[in-house]
Amino acid sequence: MTTPQTMHIGLDDTDSTKGGCTTYLTALLIEELKKFKVAFLDYPLLIRLNPNVPWKTRGNGALCLRFNYNPKFREDIKKIATQLWEEHSAIDQKGTDPGIVFFNSAAIPEELKEFTKKAQTTIVTQKETQTLIEKIGAEAQGFNSGRGIIGALAAIGETLQNKDHTYELITYRIKQNWGTKRQIDQSSIFEMDKATTPYTFNNIDPEKGRVIITPRGPDPILFGIRGESPQILQTALNLVKPQEPIERWVIFKSNQGTDAHLNPATSLAKLVPYCSVIAKGTVAQAPRIIPRRHVIFSITDGTTEVDCAAYEPTGTLRKTAWELRTGDTVEVYGAVHKATSNRPLTINLEKIKVLTLQKQIQTQNPLCSSCKKRLKSMGKNQGFRCEKCNTRFPDLKKQETNLPRTLTPGLYITSTRSQRHLTKPLRRYGQEKNTNEHIDMVECWSAMNAVE
DSSP: OOOOEEEEEEEEOOOBTTBOOHHHHHHHHHHHHHTTTOEESSOOEEEEOOTTOTTOOTTOEEEEEEEEEOGGGHHHHHHHHHHHHHHTOOTTSTTOOOEEEEEEOSSOOHHHHHHHHHHHHSOOOHHHHHHHHHHHTOEEEESTTOTHHHHHHHHHHOOOTTSOOEEEEEEEEOGGGTTSOOOBOHHHHHHHHHHHTTSEESSEETTTTEEOSSOOSSSSEEEEEEESOHHHHHHHHHHOOBSSOEEEEEEEEEOTTTTTTEEEOSOGGGOOTTOEEEEEEEEEEEEEEEGGGEEEEEEEOSSOEEEEEEOGGGTHHHHHHHTOOTTOEEEEEEEEEOOOSSSOSEEEEEEEEEEEOOOEEEEEOOBOTTTOOBOEEOSTTSOEEOTTTOOEETTOOOEEEEEOOSOOSEEEEOOGGGOOTTOOOGGGTTOOOOSOOOOOOOSOSEEEEEEO
């Protein structure tokens, strides 16, 4: 009897700003693999990598499929996967650098897991990627610069074991409808969100009152629902009312909505561009508004001072930033933007945790005891006099009054419409999964020609 072997296939960067979709390619590959009677070991993985890399397209997501298979089909499986990858890669589009990686192993090496963590939080070079591929005995192919090999390998290295994770059910359009306006009963999405809260997230933007599960580009996706379990996503799917055919749908396991890209900063002086950080500090310069209604303030931790930016689309977060005052202590979350000729090193904010608030004290001249009018100063340390009755008060001091702060300590997150794929929304706090408890895959996690 032939002993099954384990294969991991990583895919990345097959799409472009003008179309294509690596998750759709993965959905097609799933159906082809079923013909070889493979046994999937996990849901297809949709792994979001460092959102700050300058060359990313859209959400910087890479895909991985893990399965056991009969070794006699190894070359056939690689051949069909390569063919689909070549057919669905937008190699003629600038900035598209597709990659595919095959790795045969029952276990994921620790050095590959470390590589993946680095790819989620900072910049990884093609040289170190190639070195690791050769060391672990993986196979890789790439088009154009081949930079997609980095993401493809990183997707294989992310097992999500003992890590927080979520799921996304993505539906795809029939090809005739690609590039046309998506047809969905919008009210059904609001109803779905209400019925499945808090176990699904980022379905709607409550500030603007609009749907955000439907992309706007020419890609094949009709809509995608993110949630805490495959079961809740199946429930949610049945509540949404599409008004056009669904060609197929797939449930992906993901690091979306987990803050996997954020790393605590040891000090503000050691911030590195293109990374996402969590940094503590004291507000050193009060907020100011720059053109386009963005809010800028600075924090210090004693080592250096760094600007923090809450851009206009961040909604509630921008309002929070505007209410900060010098002396407040905060923990900021966001991407480190490199210094340019126009601005210094800046943290582009995703979240602010207000830790303590400085008292706001208003000083006023005292009142005349007779006239009840505000007194005038006679000079430094010389007291006050009343201009109405000319009474002098040489021993009086200015009065101090604590002004109320409308801001309160707590966590504030950018508006839903401007959240990155990896940003953990408020709805997810308290629902994190940090155990490696085995959960059997639901029977139906992908389907073709699902809805007419």
